Amino acid sequence: MTSKPLPSLIAVIDIGTHKTASLLGQVIDGKARMLSFSERRTDGVVKGTVTDLEKLTQCVHEVVNDIERGSGRAVEQVYLSLSGPAAEGERVKGFIAVPAHDGKVTAKDVADAVASAKRLEPPAGRSTLLYMRQPTLLDGKPVGNPVGMAGKRLEVSFWRVTMEEGNMRMRVGMINGLSIRVRDFILASHAAACATASDADKQGGVLVIDMGAGTTDWILYYKEHILCAGSIPVGGEHLTNDLSVALRISRETAEDLKQRFGSALHRETDVNQTIWKDGDKGVGDQQFNRGTITQVLSLRYQETIEFVRKDVLRRLEQIFPGHAVRLDQNMLPSGVILTGGSANLADAAEAVQLVTGVPARVGVPDFENESLRKPEYAGIVGLMTAALADAPPPVVRPRGFLAQLKALFRF
Numbered sequence: 001m002t003s004k005p006l007p008s009l010i011a012v013i014d015i016g017t018h019k020t021a022s023l024l025g026q027v028i029d030g031k032a033r034m035l036s037f038s039e040r041r042t043d044g045v046v047k048g049t050v051t052d053l054e055k056l057t058q059c060v061h062e063v064v065n066d067i068e069r070g071s072g073r074a075v076e077q078v079y080l081s082l083s084g085p086a087a088e089g090e091r092v093k094g095f096i097a098v099p100a101h102d103g104k105v106t107a108k109d110v111a112d113a114v115a116s117a118k119r120l121e122p123p124a125g126r127s128t129l130l131y132m133r134q135p136t137l138l139d140g141k142p143v144g145n146p147v148g149m150a151g152k153r154l155e156v157s158f159w160r161v162t163m164e165e166g167n168m169r170m171r172v173g174m175i176n177g178l179s180i181r182v183r184d185f186i187l188a189s190h191a192a193a194c195a196t197a198s199d200a201d202k203q204g205g206v207l208v209i210d211m212g213a214g215t216t217d218w219i220l221y222y223k224e225h226i227l228c229a230g231s232i233p234v235g236g237e238h239l240t241n242d243l244s245v246a247l248r249i250s251r252e253t254a255e256d257l258k259q260r261f262g263s264a265l266h267r268e269t270d271v272n273q274t275i276w277k278d279g280d281k282g283v284g285d286q287q288f289n290r291g292t293i294t295q296v297l298s299l300r301y302q303e304t305i306e307f308v309r310k311d312v313l314r315r316l317e318q319i320f321p322g323h324a325v326r327l328d329q330n331m332l333p334s335g336v337i338l339t340g341g342s343a344n345l346a347d348a349a350e351a352v353q354l355v356t357g358v359p360a361r362v363g364v365p366d367f368e369n370e371s372l373r374k375p376e377y378a379g380i381v382g383l384m385t386a387a388l389a390d391a392p393p394p395v396v397r398p399r400g401f402l403a404q405l406k407a408l409f410r411f
Contacts, residue, residue: 017214048084
């Protein structure tokens with residue numbers, strides 16, 4: 001991402017299949033203080049794909065109005081999340097032969113290598129939205145900053161995210177139609193990682209899986225850089241649908257049973273448990289076998305994680321052709337972090353560990369507002385974190401009494 005002047009206000013919008021959330025923060029000394037938050041049920045999106053632009057625009061308009069009313073501030077520009085199958089990623093790389101006689105790399109050499117990587121045109125009909133930096137190699141060895149180092153071949157790589165041009169214009173046009181400018185796009189899985197994965201996690205190697213309602217996005221970090229990312233069109237609502245069909249009940253009842261009695265693991269002892277929908281065992285109450293519920297949900301949940309595992313391996317095989325690639329603790333010493341609404345399902349982390357074979361945990365964002373410290377809000381909280389990281393270092397305010405008073409009352 002390119003450095004841009006940091007606005008005093010940062011607004012972010014996360015559009016999901018089930019809900020659309022917006023968050024407005026004020027930047028003070030390089031940190032964002034929350035001013036207002038809103039979430040509404042999403043209309044017009046199925047499995048991460050926009051199916052009704054008018055309904056979605058109305059939903060986005062409502063969350064923007066909410067944060068403006070809640071803060072008393074006008075939103076002029078926003079960061080917008082990118083998720084689902086519409087955002088496609090690939091690795092692009094460029095290289096140069098170091099021209100200096102002594103073999104020392106200059107800043108111009110790095111710029112030339114970067115330009116070489118970005119010179120590759122995206123597939124026909126798609127536009128590039130993001131370039132996310134990967135490790136720089138000097139003579140095949142990763143280096144942090146190659147300037148001043150000696151070598152013969154300098155190589156830089158990016159994880160490039162593209163979107164079909166019509167889809168991109170539709171999203172930008174939707175925001176522009178509200179008299180707001182899209183400041184930048186941020187990959188949703190990267191945002192979830194910004195809220196839940198530490199620098200040490202990313203340095204060692206970590207896989208972040210963000211399981212939403214309609215899609216499951218993932219991103220893999222290694223040596224502090226994004227190695228690859230992807231998305232599959234399966235999410236939490238598919239678990240609900242499976243349960244609805246298996247038990248012949250409404251989706252609303254299935255969702256309620258999933259949250260209260262569901263699990264990502266099926267145990268033999270579940271078969272012996274009888275549960276009641278309302279709990280009063282009265283007229284109209286419904287009786288179910290918990291074993292059936294956990295069996296249906298665990299099969300779909302573990303299948304979804306297996307889809308992710310195979311998608312990760314497919315991407316890695318494209319990046320490292322001819323090399324045996326394994327997802328194990330050597331590749332992922334920091335394991336798997338699970339975020340999104342479906343991370344709340346009982347035994348979710350244990351199921352992920354069972355499928356992937358590496359330790360897993362549920363990621364909870366560390367945020368000033370306690371109500372947003374939940375895995376389903378990792379995306380919107382991380383968008384704010386990523387937006388701050390996208391900007392240049394802030395100018396530190398003077399810390400005199402008057403300056404502190406102004407900061408306190410947000411003058």
